Amino acid sequence: xxxxxxxxxxKEKRTFAPSSxxxxxxxxxxxEQYQELYNRAAQDPIKFWEELAExxxxxxxxxxxxxxxxxxxxxxxxxxGKINISYNCLDRxxxxxxxxxxxIIWEGEPGDSRTLTYAQLHREVCQCANxxxxxxxxxxxxxxxxxxxxxxxxxxxxxxxxxxxVHSVVFGGFSAEALRDRINAAQxxxxxxxxxxxxxxxxxxxxxxxxxAIADNHTPSVENVLVVxxxxxxxxxxxxxxxxxxxxxxxxSAHCEPEMMDSEDMLFILYTSGSTGxxxxxxxxxxxxxxxxxxTSKWIFDLKDEDVYWxxxxxxxxxxxxxxxxxxLSNGATSVMYEGVPRPSNLGCFWDIIEKYGVxxxxxxxxxxxxxxxxxxxxxxxxxxxxxxxxxxVGEPINPxxxxxxxxxxxxxxCPIVDTWWQTETGGVxxxxxxxxxxxxxxxxxxxxxxxxxxxVDLDGNPVGDNEGGYLVIKHPxxxxxxxxxxxxxxxxNTYWEHIAPKDGQYLYFAGDGARRDEDGYFWVMGRVDDxxxxxxxxxxxxxxxxxxxxxxxxxEAAVVGKPDDIKGEEIxxxxxxxxxxxxxxxxANELKAHVVQEIGAIARPGExxxxxxxxxxxxxxxxxxxxxxxxxxxEIAGDTSTLEDRGVLDKLREGA
Ligand code: 6R9
Numbered sequence: 001x002x003x004x005x006x007x008x009x010x011k012e013k014r015t016f017a018p019s020s021x022x023x024x025x026x027x028x029x030x031x032e033q034y035q036e037l038y039n040r041a042a043q044d045p046i047k048f049w050e051e052l053a054e055x056x057x058x059x060x061x062x063x064x065x066x067x068x069x070x071x072x073x074x075x076x077x078x079x080x081g082k083i084n085i086s087y088n089c090l091d092r093x094x095x096x097x098x099x100x101x102x103x104i105i106w107e108g109e110p111g112d113s114r115t116l117t118y119a120q121l122h123r124e125v126c127q128c129a130n131x132x133x134x135x136x137x138x139x140x141x142x143x144x145x146x147x148x149x150x151x152x153x154x155x156x157x158x159x160x161x162x163x164x165x166v167h168s169v170v171f172g173g174f175s176a177e178a179l180r181d182r183i184n185a186a187q188x189x190x191x192x193x194x195x196x197x198x199x200x201x202x203x204x205x206x207x208x209x210x211x212x213a214i215a216d217n218h219t220p221s222v223e224n225v226l227v228v229x230x231x232x233x234x235x236x237x238x239x240x241x242x243x244x245x246x247x248x249x250x251x252x253s254a255h256c257e258p259e260m261m262d263s264e265d266m267l268f269i270l271y272t273s274g275s276t277g278x279x280x281x282x283x284x285x286x287x288x289x290x291x292x293x294x295x296t297s298k299w300i301f302d303l304k305d306e307d308v309y310w311x312x313x314x315x316x317x318x319x320x321x322x323x324x325x326x327x328x329l330s331n332g333a334t335s336v337m338y339e340g341v342p343r344p345s346n347l348g349c350f351w352d353i354i355e356k357y358g359v360x361x362x363x364x365x366x367x368x369x370x371x372x373x374x375x376x377x378x379x380x381x382x383x384x385x386x387x388x389x390x391x392x393x394v395g396e397p398i399n400p401x402x403x404x405x406x407x408x409x410x411x412x413x414x415c416p417i418v419d420t421w422w423q424t425e426t427g428g429v430x431x432x433x434x435x436x437x438x439x440x441x442x443x444x445x446x447x448x449x450x451x452x453x454x455x456x457v458d459l460d461g462n463p464v465g466d467n468e469g470g471y472l473v474i475k476h477p478x479x480x481x482x483x484x485x486x487x488x489x490x491x492x493x494n495t496y497w498e499h500i501a502p503k504d505g506q507y508l509y510f511a512g513d514g515a516r517r518d519e520d521g522y523f524w525v526m527g528r529v530d531d532x533x534x535x536x537x538x539x540x541x542x543x544x545x546x547x548x549x550x551x552x553x554x555x556x557e558a559a560v561v562g563k564p565d566d567i568k569g570e571e572i573x574x575x576x577x578x579x580x581x582x583x584x585x586x587x588x589a590n591e592l593k594a595h596v597v598q599e600i601g602a603i604a605r606p607g608e609x610x611x612x613x614x615x616x617x618x619x620x621x622x623x624x625x626x627x628x629x630x631x632x633x634x635x636e637i638a639g640d641t642s643t644l645e646d647r648g649v650l651d652k653l654r655e656g657a
Contacts, residue, residue: 066079126254152194173316173619285483419446471513
């Protein structure tokens with residue numbers, strides 16, 4: 001092998017098969033059925049996706065060709081097909097009993113709530129679409145959506161889709177500056193926002209941030225700002241530019257024909273932060289994304305008409321796009337939307353919502369699960385969670401001990417867990433259990449979704465052996481794949497398709513994650529390849545060392561990074577947050593080092609341990625190891641920190657040094 005890959009040291013062996021009660025009722029009922037689907041799709045992916053596109057979606061006009069891959073890495077799916085995703089999410093349900101079914105059940109942080117049936121949501125989307133048209137938005141224009149977690153965020157997205165405008169959702173927690181950059185990068189004509197939102201018992205003044213972002217002609221493309229009244233705090237409204245949503249809504253028709261979109265017309269741009277450099281505008285188009293978010297929602301979350309499904313993400317992230325809005329609604333499901341997050345005044349709010357609405361399917365992130373563990377199981381134990389039948393996780397590798405806690409305390413050992421690996425770039429879930437079919441292993445995302453050909457390879461593109469770490473790649477285009485980096489096709493090519501050179505005309509999509517496949521073919525994601533630590537020539541992924549640390553009863557969360565070392569090249573530097581009831585000490589640090597040695601071996605022994613109250617995380621909850629790496633080696637923090645959740649954490653960590 002010409003290039004070093006990644007060594008695996010994790011020894012997790014537990015397995016959990018779905019119960020027969022679950023499997024019998026599931027969309028995909030057995031391991032054999034999964035294998036049959038997988039093999040059929042692998043042999044003829046074109047036919048596989050074509051059949052599903054015909055069966056599952058409504059098209060205005062059929063395609064001429066399923067996949068055009070003559071100009072890789074730029075794919076076209078369902079060439080010349082005509083479709084509208086808002087039609088598939090709304091109109092087609094109105095002629096069925098789903099017409100009066102809850103599409104969105106929304107809960108505000110202060111405890112107010114609202115339910116929109118499919119008929120009501122359709123009406124609101126049409127009105128919003130007409131308002132946008134009135135404000136001069138046309139097919140192909142970009143609309144920036146900067147919103148709290150309120151139904152109008154989803155309504156605005158669907159309204160854009162309806163008239164063929166491209167949405168660019170900017171997470172409501174981002175600063176004016178981040179918003180300004182994203183508006184300018186895509187030349188947004190309209191900004192949709194709210195006076196504010198409620199988060200952690202405070203008012204987030206969104207309109208104020210919008211005003212700052214567009215002040216002094218910083219964003220010349222913006223013609224109008226549409227403002228939802230949410231907090232009722234007084235906000236300045238600039239005449240001619242700023243408009244209240246409810247005022248304009250009152251004057252428009254509730255009929256709006258969906259625009260006939262080409263399958264490859266742009267649906268949205270979503271900015272994702274690279275570890276360095278400026279954020280990339282990930283571009284998704286209409287037909288393929290609709291199909292992929294639809295199919296993955298249907299089979300992975302096993303959606304049934306009577307289910308109440310809740311994904312706790314924010315619509316500002318891809319998870320919110322694909323699994324709060326488009327995927328569930330295209331399937332006619334009931335999707336819960338919650339404005340708040342667990343906070344000191346209400347640590348148990350998630351469990352209250354599950355109890356209140358009888359949530360059956362719950363999809364959250366490892367960062368949240370580790371926080372729940374730290375808060376203590378008396379919170380979930382005080383609520384009735386018996387409605388739950390399926391659990392999911394996304395965003396980071398889940399440490400086996402966190403998985404076990406989720407399984408026992410939340411799932412009461414009866415709910416399958418789907419650990420879903422995917423990215424903004426992939427549009428939908430790529431590697432995951434199918435809950436009625438796949439025996440799960442804690443910490444493994446298990447197997448590729450049917451139609452996805454995944455592999456673990458070295459830098460020459462050659463598959464590595466069982467249990468050897470390498471680079472996670474996807475070998476065949478799939479309908480939900482990103483189409484380009486907005487305005488920068490070269491960056492698309494360099495970032496994803498050239499780390500591993502195309503061979504014999506085959507292009508490999510490079511995900512940037514390290515992984516290994518075990519002897520049963522299970523995929524284990526080992527963390528970002530940028531975060532790999534090289535100890536005496538052994539290249540270790542972050543996930544395995546962190547999981548060993550988290551398996552110690554004192555540890556709530558762990559993040560490991562490499563610190564330059566004269567002899568070893570790098571040594572492992574571990575940042576640790578402790579469970580309640582434990583206090584930092586040298587003895588505990590030594591005990592944790594010994595624990596890692598015992599769990600996975602001497603090679604992974606942390607050279608240094610630093611206790612901290614919190615980790616620097618992105619606003620979607622991912623630990624920013626890049627910043628910890630700078631701290632560990634005593635360097636100044638460089639690069640983009642605009643996605644950091646809480647700057648205070650960094651300052652504290654610096655002081656603690
Ligand atoms: C959906 C989303 C993508 C990166 C991805 C990987 C990490 C996400 C994971 C996971 C291990 C999982 N990631 N899910 N790692 N197991 N189940 O999170 O998109 O924000 O673009 O992040 O997140 O490192 O490459 P995005």
